[in-house]
Amino acid sequence: METQQKTEIYSPGLEGVIACKTRICQIDGQAGKLYYAGYPIEDLVHHSTFEEVSFLLWQQRLPRQDELEQLDKMFKETRSLPAEVLQFLELMPHTSHPMDALRTVASLLACFDTNLEKSPEANLQRAIFLTARFPTIVANFHRLRQNQKPIQPHPDLGLAANFLYMLLGKEPTADQARVMDAALILHADHEMNASTFAALVTASTLSDIYSAVASGIGALKGPLHGGANEAVLKMLLEIADPANVESYVEQALVKKTKIMGFGHRIYKSYDPRARIFKEYARRLSGRTKFSRFFKINEKLEEVMQAKKGQHGIFPNVDLYSGIVYHQLGIPADLFTPIFAIARVAGWTAHILEYWRDNRLFRPNALYEGPPPRPYVPIEQRR
Ligand code: ACO
Numbered sequence: 001m002e003t004q005q006k007t008e009i010y011s012p013g014l015e016g017v018i019a020c021k022t023r024i025c026q027i028d029g030q031a032g033k034l035y036y037a038g039y040p041i042e043d044l045v046h047h048s049t050f051e052e053v054s055f056l057l058w059q060q061r062l063p064r065q066d067e068l069e070q071l072d073k074m075f076k077e078t079r080s081l082p083a084e085v086l087q088f089l090e091l092m093p094h095t096s097h098p099m100d101a102l103r104t105v106a107s108l109l110a111c112f113d114t115n116l117e118k119s120p121e122a123n124l125q126r127a128i129f130l131t132a133r134f135p136t137i138v139a140n141f142h143r144l145r146q147n148q149k150p151i152q153p154h155p156d157l158g159l160a161a162n163f164l165y166m167l168l169g170k171e172p173t174a175d176q177a178r179v180m181d182a183a184l185i186l187h188a189d190h191e192m193n194a195s196t197f198a199a200l201v202t203a204s205t206l207s208d209i210y211s212a213v214a215s216g217i218g219a220l221k222g223p224l225h226g227g228a229n230e231a232v233l234k235m236l237l238e239i240a241d242p243a244n245v246e247s248y249v250e251q252a253l254v255k256k257t258k259i260m261g262f263g264h265r266i267y268k269s270y271d272p273r274a275r276i277f278k279e280y281a282r283r284l285s286g287r288t289k290f291s292r293f294f295k296i297n298e299k300l301e302e303v304m305q306a307k308k309g310q311h312g313i314f315p316n317v318d319l320y321s322g323i324v325y326h327q328l329g330i331p332a333d334l335f336t337p338i339f340a341i342a343r344v345a346g347w348t349a350h351i352l353e354y355w356r357d358n359r360l361f362r363p364n365a366l367y368e369g370p371p372p373r374p375y376v377p378i379e380q381r382r
Pocket of ligand 1: 013224225226228257258260261262263264266308311313316317318
């Protein structure tokens with residue numbers, strides 16, 4: 001029998017490994033550039049909406065006017081939650097982290113999907129339903145945990161504005177709605193990040209889209225990934241004053257603690273999303289009492305540039321996003337769920353794309369344990 005020689009590469013954290021092909025998203029980490037299906041993120045943020053970007057990720061082309069209207073209609077028609085799901089949300093401990101609530105309810109939605117069809121078209125419908133419903137889950141859970149009645153979706157508002165309306169109980173200004181829409185566009189996709197990979201690993205077993213998305217939410221929650229935006233705000237509260245930044249960073253680096261909102265596996269330059277968020281944060285901070293946070297962040301940038309810039313550690317998307325959300329009146333434990341509200345479009349786009357040419361993800365492990373040895377009966381063990 002012929003033995004096949006395999007080249008085995010060990011790459012901790014799968015750094016540098018290409019896990020799949022994609023037409024959805026491209027990152028140039030050295031130049032600090034991000035493109036969704038070829039369109040620069042800056043153009044999409046300034047000229048597009050989250051609805052349009054969702055279409056782009058799913059179809060890899062921008063929609064025509066009639067297609068966008070149709071998608072918008074579907075989003076609006078499907079964003080209410082089934083009554084049983086609302087009851088379930090009500091029963092969840094109010095102390096639950098909203099990411100736990102979102103992950104659980106995303107999973108629960110599978111139980112209400114009676115369609116046995118597994119075609120690409122049926123799965124695209126599910127992607128649209130999930131993207132439509134994530135803002136409602138997060139907003140309704142937030143109201144319920146404060147013993148307030150959930151607010152039904154507003155029939156006339158787009159996805160971002162409606163989220164703020166359901167969450168905060170009043171219609172946002174055009175400026176607030178625009179900032180939230182931009183935040184969702186910035187978070188909608190990011191190539192083979194940890195949560196998208198987690199979603200694809202589950203999808204690759206030919207499990208269902210709900211399980212894959214629930215895997216993505218679980219991976220996103222961690223502070224090395226999406227959870228960093230919440231961690232940044234905690235860090236800013238701890239630092240409290242720009243004058244404390246230098247000593248905070250020095251102590252953290254001595255203790256080998258990471259500075260949240262800095263560093264990235266792919267970007268070895270300024271994350272382009274951070275640059276855009278910084279401008280929103282600057283604009284909003286100028287008018288409010290939150291400018292202290294902005295000043296702390298600017299000082300953090302200066303100190304980190306001097307200490308870690310030569311190692312390719314720069315601000316990432318999470319450094320300024322929390323300040324922006326905070327200024328919109330959103331509590332810190334909802335920052336990562338907002339990330340998920342946007343990223344579900346990207347997760348589902350990658351799942352649908354991967355299923356077109358599916359192959360099970362099944363890497364190897366480098367075994368470092370004892371060599372094969374005889375079994376020891378329990379009475380002979382010491
Ligand atoms: N603060 C201080 N040092 C850092 C930081 C940081 N934020 N990030 C990386 N480093 C250092 C590490 O200590 C390590 O140094 P060493 O070689 O002397 O041990 C070196 O840079 C490499 O770090 P790794 O963690 O191995 O690099 P990796 O590519 O795995 O890290 C990561 C990427 C996890 C994002 C990291 O930069 C980090 O933990 N950042 C803070 C958390 C954060 O902001 N996460 C959000 C990322 S963006 C997103 O997911 C949406």
